[in-house]
Amino acid sequence: MSDLLETVRGLAKKTESKILMVVLDGVGGLPLTPGGDTELAAARTPNLDALAQESQLGLVELVGAGLTPGSGPGHLSLFGYDPLKYVVGRGALSAVGIGVKLNSGDVAVRGNFATLDPNRLILDRRAGRPSDEKNVEIVTRLRAAISEIDGIPVEIYTESEHRFVVVFRAPEGQTLGANISDVDPQGTGVQPMTAVPGDPSSDRTAALVNAFVARAEIALRDEPQVNGVLFRGYSDVPHFPSFADAYGLTAACIASYPMYKGLASLVGMDVLHVEGHEDALDGKVQALRENWAKYDFFYFHVKKTDSTGEDGDFAEKVHKIELFDELLPQLLELRPDVLAIVGDHSTPSKLRSHSWHPVPLLIRSEYGRWDHAARYTEEEAQRGSLGLRKGTDVMPLLMANALKLNKYGA
Amino acid sequence: MSDLLETVRGLAKKTESKILMVVLDGVGGLPLTPGGDTELAAARTPNLDALAQESQLGLVELVGAGLTPGSGPGHLSLFGYDPLKYVVGRGALSAVGIGVKLNSGDVAVRGNFATLDPNRLILDRRAGRPSDEKNVEIVTRLRAAISEIDGIPVEIYTESEHRFVVVFRAPEGQTLGANISDVDPQGTGVQPMTAVPGDPSSDRTAALVNAFVARAEIALRDEPQVNGVLFRGYSDVPHFPSFADAYGLTAACIASYPMYKGLASLVGMDVLHVEGHEDALDGKVQALRENWAKYDFFYFHVKKTDSTGEDGDFAEKVHKIELFDELLPQLLELRPDVLAIVGDHSTPSKLRSHSWHPVPLLIRSEYGRWDHAARYTEEEAQRGSLGLRKGTDVMPLLMANALKLNKYGA
Numbered sequence: 001m002s003d004l005l006e007t008v009r010g011l012a013k014k015t016e017s018k019i020l021m022v023v024l025d026g027v028g029g030l031p032l033t034p035g036g037d038t039e040l041a042a043a044r045t046p047n048l049d050a051l052a053q054e055s056q057l058g059l060v061e062l063v064g065a066g067l068t069p070g071s072g073p074g075h076l077s078l079f080g081y082d083p084l085k086y087v088v089g090r091g092a093l094s095a096v097g098i099g100v101k102l103n104s105g106d107v108a109v110r111g112n113f114a115t116l117d118p119n120r121l122i123l124d125r126r127a128g129r130p131s132d133e134k135n136v137e138i139v140t141r142l143r144a145a146i147s148e149i150d151g152i153p154v155e156i157y158t159e160s161e162h163r164f165v166v167v168f169r170a171p172e173g174q175t176l177g178a179n180i181s182d183v184d185p186q187g188t189g190v191q192p193m194t195a196v197p198g199d200p201s202s203d204r205t206a207a208l209v210n211a212f213v214a215r216a217e218i219a220l221r222d223e224p225q226v227n228g229v230l231f232r233g234y235s236d237v238p239h240f241p242s243f244a245d246a247y248g249l250t251a252a253c254i255a256s257y258p259m260y261k262g263l264a265s266l267v268g269m270d271v272l273h274v275e276g277h278e279d280a281l282d283g284k285v286q287a288l289r290e291n292w293a294k295y296d297f298f299y300f301h302v303k304k305t306d307s308t309g310e311d312g313d314f315a316e317k318v319h320k321i322e323l324f325d326e327l328l329p330q331l332l333e334l335r336p337d338v339l340a341i342v343g344d345h346s347t348p349s350k351l352r353s354h355s356w357h358p359v360p361l362l363i364r365s366e367y368g369r370w371d372h373a374a375r376y377t378e379e380e381a382q383r384g385s386l387g388l389r390k391g392t393d394v395m396p397l398l399m400a401n402a403l404k405l406n407k408y409g410a
Numbered sequence: 411m412s413d414l415l416e417t418v419r420g421l422a423k424k425t426e427s428k429i430l431m432v433v434l435d436g437v438g439g440l441p442l443t444p445g446g447d448t449e450l451a452a453a454r455t456p457n458l459d460a461l462a463q464e465s466q467l468g469l470v471e472l473v474g475a476g477l478t479p480g481s482g483p484g485h486l487s488l489f490g491y492d493p494l495k496y497v498v499g500r501g502a503l504s505a506v507g508i509g510v511k512l513n514s515g516d517v518a519v520r521g522n523f524a525t526l527d528p529n530r531l532i533l534d535r536r537a538g539r540p541s542d543e544k545n546v547e548i549v550t551r552l553r554a555a556i557s558e559i560d561g562i563p564v565e566i567y568t569e570s571e572h573r574f575v576v577v578f579r580a581p582e583g584q585t586l587g588a589n590i591s592d593v594d595p596q597g598t599g600v601q602p603m604t605a606v607p608g609d610p611s612s613d614r615t616a617a618l619v620n621a622f623v624a625r626a627e628i629a630l631r632d633e634p635q636v637n638g639v640l641f642r643g644y645s646d647v648p649h650f651p652s653f654a655d656a657y658g659l660t661a662a663c664i665a666s667y668p669m670y671k672g673l674a675s676l677v678g679m680d681v682l683h684v685e686g687h688e689d690a691l692d693g694k695v696q697a698l699r700e701n702w703a704k705y706d707f708f709y710f711h712v713k714k715t716d717s718t719g720e721d722g723d724f725a726e727k728v729h730k731i732e733l734f735d736e737l738l739p740q741l742l743e744l745r746p747d748v749l750a751i752v753g754d755h756s757t758p759s760k761l762r763s764h765s766w767h768p769v770p771l772l773i774r775s776e777y778g779r780w781d782h783a784a785r786y787t788e789e790e791a792q793r794g795s796l797g798l799r800k801g802t803d804v805m806p807l808l809m810a811n812a813l814k815l816n817k818y819g820a
Contacts, residue, residue: 387798396476400766408473409480410500
């Protein structure tokens with residue numbers, strides 16, 4: 001546990017105040033041309049502008065200088081967990097994201113369906129991107145064929161298209177290691193690789209993985225396209241101090257996409273049901289309103305600001321920011337004592353990917369030193385009174401502004 | 411020892427230059443209403459303004475983001491000691507604050523006089539707040555009754571009102587542990603609790619504490635009001651690398667209140683005599699002037715900027731800032747090579763308590779990059795060229811500006 005989190009844990013106190021942390025996924029951007037506007041600057045955001053004028057602004061670096069955060073590290077940092085210390089494998093993230101409860105000692109693995117030729121040479125590492133329905137059908141067949149290997153329970157879950165997740169359940173009191181080489185050679189025209197353990201505690205897991213590959217190929221041998229499996233991204237189960245314990249908060253997650261729900265549940269937040277499809281902003285506001293009395297802390301996730309950036313669609317990212325702006329008054333109506341607006345990383349349309357650029361942080365509370373910011377933009381945030389900070393500073397600042405931290409030392 | 415302090419120690423060199431660090435206790439503030447002035451901004455401070463115009467400004471976070479520093483951690487940070495690493499208990503602080511020299515292995519404990527009924531039930535945890543004279547009288551009685559327990563020398567010191575300090579002196583080469591549960595139940599209508607050791611090294615100390623409680627009650631049994639003792643805040647003696655050694659400085663403390671003198675003596679500064687009562691600003695200036703030739707470094711403490719903030723008295727805090735401003739020319743007359751003005755934490759009148767908000771730092775030296783600051787205020791400091799920094803950065807910056815640090819590496 002990082003010193004700051006440990007220190008905050010010892011100082012946290014229960015109060016009536018409520019904290020709302022809005023994560024606009026990938027909200028930070030870049031201008032397309034020198035001197036141009038970023039997506040935030042280009043957006044018409046009267047509500048965010050008014051909010052910025054009564055808030056404190058700053059910039060947040062989620063992992064470190066020049067480091068582009070994945071969604072996991074970006075969120076962990078916002079939740080106060082040093083992402084260089086708390087590492088969550090993609091397999092574990094996928095598993096918890098689809099609602100699978102992982103226990104200490106288990107191993108979760110991400111799998112891809114692949115197309116193999118009769119000599120086991122890989123023709124397509126994604127098996128022609130099968131439909132989700134086909135995925136479910138294949139997973140059902142695999143479940144029937146492989147429920148356990150060598151006495152170890154094996155669980156297989158559908159994710160989407162060519163993606164699935166396998167969980168190997170450790171026997172009570174035992175630990176399966178996750179230090180195993182990839183089955184996926186990341187190329188075609190070669191055979192799947194044999195998994196090799198990287199340490200003695202992973203010997204058994206490697207054997208399980210190799211047995212799974214062999215038995216899956218037998219079970220799927222009459223399939224023309226989805227007839228092989230590839231693995232990479234093995235994760236053992238990370239041990240997180242509970243968010244609720246660390247901060248003395250009852251905490252709820254309002255998100256639609258599996259990974260974000262998974263991250264929140266990994267740190268022990270309650271994941272609330274959200275009505276609707278995709279980003280489901282209305283459903284999220286409804287979930288927030290209905291549960292407002294029940295929790296001290298809400299993590300409210302908005303996804304589309306990221307996906308439009310990943311698509312390289314500047315105008316559409318601007319539009320998604322404006323959609324959030326339209327929804328903002330409904331959040332303000334609930335009168336959170338502390339409201340934060342922040343991103344888990346930047347996703348500039350210009351780069352079509354996550355990026356290392358710090359994200360703008362806005363904190364509104366009764367106890368801030370107000371800035372002279374006119375808007376919630378990268379440029380205004382850079383001049384803001386909160387300065388340029390680490391992502392792990394965000395939670396202590398929110399706790400302080402909510403008057404939920406005792407003094408440190410006499 | 412923090413890395414920075416260790417590094418600075420290796421680079422420090424003796425020169426003729428003099429550093430004056432003025433700590434305006436709790437000087438950072440908040441506006442009462444959005445867009446309003448903080449206490450510093452509201453104060454009429456022509457001398458500070460002129461100084462700011464030829465200085466560098468920045469903001470300092472003493473312990474960490476969102477963390478509200480106690481006076482101990484705040485000062486230690488300013489002196490260059492990472493307050494998350496160097497922890498001083500309240501008992502040790504009280505003891506050294508009244509001039510008691512603690513040795514390695516000793517334990518210092520804070521005590522309160524209490525009023526007990528015939529069944530030892532606590533009627534008043536502060537014994538009706540006796541006068542300081544009564545406190546001295548009781549301490550004198552206790553000293554006569556308890557000079558040693560089980561061969562361990564026991565020293566009893568008066569603090570004020572219901573407060574006193576006990577020091578258990580460890581035999582040569584031995585260590586008394588300080589991991590003991592409280593005697594003070596922090597409530598009335600119940601008996602004082604029996605101290606329980608939390609580890610084997612504290613077994614003996616717990617027995618000493620329990621014996622002290624019993625013997626004190628016997629010694630005070632004919633007292634109607636001050637007839638019991640409660641303990642909490644046990645401290646062993648922290649081991650600080652000496653300030654003088656770390657920085658190669660002869661260092662003096664000019665402060666009036668026990669805790670600040672205690673902190674300075676803990677790190678090995680000479681504590682100068684200050685004539686006068688309470689904050690005694692004139693006496694402090696006199697002490698500074700008289701000792702100016704004798705030291706390289708002066709820590710000059712101004713208390714009332716904090717106490718007025720704690721009282722929630724915005725106007726009076728403004729006034730205390732203005733009083734310091736009036737005194738400032740006398741400090742400047744001494745021509746310190748490096749002058750710093752900083753706080754050990756913020757104490758906004760609005761919060762009536764210490765707070766987490768960064769404090770403005772001003773450094774005047776011949777070798778700064780000047781800012782365009784017009785005043786010493788939170789807002790100007792936030793725009794300042796020194797940026798937002800940790801408290802432990804202050805000493806290295808002062809040493810550098812005094813040309814007292816050699817180059818790091820070839």
